[in-house]
Amino acid sequence: MRNEITFFERFEADILSGKKTITIRDRTEIDFELNKVIPVATFETGRVFGLLKILTIESLNFNTINEQHALQENMTLPQLRQVIREIYPNEQQLYVISFEVAC
Numbered sequence: 001m002r003n004e005i006t007f008f009e010r011f012e013a014d015i016l017s018g019k020k021t022i023t024i025r026d027r028t029e030i031d032f033e034l035n036k037v038i039p040v041a042t043f044e045t046g047r048v049f050g051l052l053k054i055l056t057i058e059s060l061n062f063n064t065i066n067e068q069h070a071l072q073e074n075m076t077l078p079q080l081r082q083v084i085r086e087i088y089p090n091e092q093q094l095y096v097i098s099f100e101v102a103c
Contacts, residue, residue: 001032002031004038005039007023008044015101020072020073022096024095024096040052050101060096072098
């Protein structure tokens with residue numbers, strides 16, 4: 001089980017403000033215990049900037065990413081699809097991890 005989750009630094013403010021409530025990952029990044037509170041850190045430097053509670057993990061096909069997912073990521077749908085393709089260029093099977101900031 002993973003004991004930490006990382007995000008690019010550019011997402012830190014959206015996560016802490018509650019504007020970003022999901023992340024879309026591939027199968028190598030979903031080994032989290034549900035309802036567990038874990039540190040959240042920057043991908044670039046590993047700096048911990050808060051705690052997140054992992055709520056759900058659900059499978060998702062790239063072609064079914066929709067406006068609701070984009071809203072939960074605090075992006076437009078084209079932006080979200082582009083970011084996912086940059087990170088996972090050949091993956092069709094993805095996973096949505098929903099979370100909340102833990103106090």
